[in-house]
Amino acid sequence: MIPLMLDLTGRRVLIFGGGGVGARKAAYFEHEAEVTVISRSFSPDLDGLAIRRQEADLSALSDESLRDFLAGAFLAVAATPDPELNDRIGRLCAGAGILFNNAAGEPGDVIIPSVVRGSRFLVAISTRGKSPAVSRYLRTRLEAEYAGLDRMIDLQDEMRSMLRETEPEQAERSRILWSILSDDAIWEALASDYGRARELAIERCLHA
Numbered sequence: 001m002i003p004l005m006l007d008l009t010g011r012r013v014l015i016f017g018g019g020g021v022g023a024r025k026a027a028y029f030e031h032e033a034e035v036t037v038i039s040r041s042f043s044p045d046l047d048g049l050a051i052r053r054q055e056a057d058l059s060a061l062s063d064e065s066l067r068d069f070l071a072g073a074f075l076a077v078a079a080t081p082d083p084e085l086n087d088r089i090g091r092l093c094a095g096a097g098i099l100f101n102n103a104a105g106e107p108g109d110v111i112i113p114s115v116v117r118g119s120r121f122l123v124a125i126s127t128r129g130k131s132p133a134v135s136r137y138l139r140t141r142l143e144a145e146y147a148g149l150d151r152m153i154d155l156q157d158e159m160r161s162m163l164r165e166t167e168p169e170q171a172e173r174s175r176i177l178w179s180i181l182s183d184d185a186i187w188e189a190l191a192s193d194y195g196r197a198r199e200l201a202i203e204r205c206l207h208a
């Protein structure tokens with residue numbers, strides 16, 4: 001498998017099954033994609049999400065009717081507790097060229113990862129389906145360890161621009177940026193005081 005960052009703005013995502021898992025997958029996509037949840041019943045976890053709901057008993061539907069639902073979708077998630085039904089949806093997606101994620105049954109061609117999200121970065125974590133708990137564990141560790149990462153990205157951006165003006169050698173610019181990243185005192189300052197971290201970067205790394 002290959003990780004990609006996708007822009008799903010305006011894309012249609014279908015979630016089959018509106019239980020707890022369907023609701024978590026719907027919440028994953030709803031801030032960007034046009035999400036429709038198709039299900040017999042809808043968990044309260046879906047309340048407040050910007051999604052469309054479509055009530056249907058999926059096992060009663062022919063392949064033809066399921067294909068009608070899938071028309072125009074970019075990605076589909078099967079999140080019913082019935083692996084046979086989920087796998088049937090997966091086969092129809094494969095036939096129609098629609099990306100498919102399966103919550104229970106034969107794995108699809110998409111895994112939904114754990115995500116560490118800042119305003120300047122995204123980290124996606126997967127264990128290739130072996131242990132979602134490990135993905136979640138890593139996410140919480142990274143969130144705790146790198147609380148200052150957005151500010152470090154801002155500092156690097158600022159120092160890069162400054163160095164382009166003042167330091168002609170690419171190798172030297174690279175060395176200085178790396179020394180800022182490797183400096184515990186700068187990370188520590190970033191947690192509470194961006195200005196102080198910036199001063200430290202200039203004193204300790206630029207003028208070293």
Ligand SMILES: C[C@@]1(CC(=O)O)c2cc3[nH]c(cc4nc(cc5[nH]c(cc(n2)[C@H]1CCC(=O)O)[C@@](C)(CC(=O)O)[C@@H]5CCC(=O)O)C(CC(=O)O)=C4CCC(=O)O)c(CCC(=O)O)c3CC(=O)O
Nearest residue numbers: 103111112113114126127128129130131132133135136139
């Ligand atoms: C393959 C995958 C399919 C996919 O893409 O959905 C999948 C499959 C399955 N998950 C199961 C169980 C649980 N999953 C979670 C949570 C998360 N699961 C997520 C992703 C994935 N889960 C994909 C692989 C990710 C990877 O590659 O690592 C996360 C990352 C993203 C998200 O769903 O939002 C999100 C954590 C988000 C976060 O907090 O960061 C918890 C709760 C918990 O741990 O908190 C439990 C209960 C505890 C347990 O069983 O571990 C079961 C067993 C069902 C059963 O036994 O009946 C299956 C089915 C199977 O394994 O066959």
Ligand SMILES: NC(=O)C1=CN([C@@H]2O[C@H](COP(=O)(O)OP(=O)(O)OC[C@H]3O[C@@H](n4cnc5c(N)ncnc54)[C@H](O)[C@@H]3O)[C@@H](O)[C@H]2O)C=CC1
Nearest residue numbers: 017018019020021022039040041057058059080081103104
């Ligand atoms: N991929 C993942 O991250 C995880 C997957 N799972 C698996 O996902 C599956 C779903 O879990 P939950 O959401 O907790 O189950 P749930 O029972 O709470 O919800 C299932 C939803 O599917 C709907 N549904 C079931 N059969 C249907 C049909 N024939 N037609 C229309 N709608 C139908 C139900 O109305 C309900 O809304 C389970 O098999 C579980 O083992 C569980 C945990 C995590």
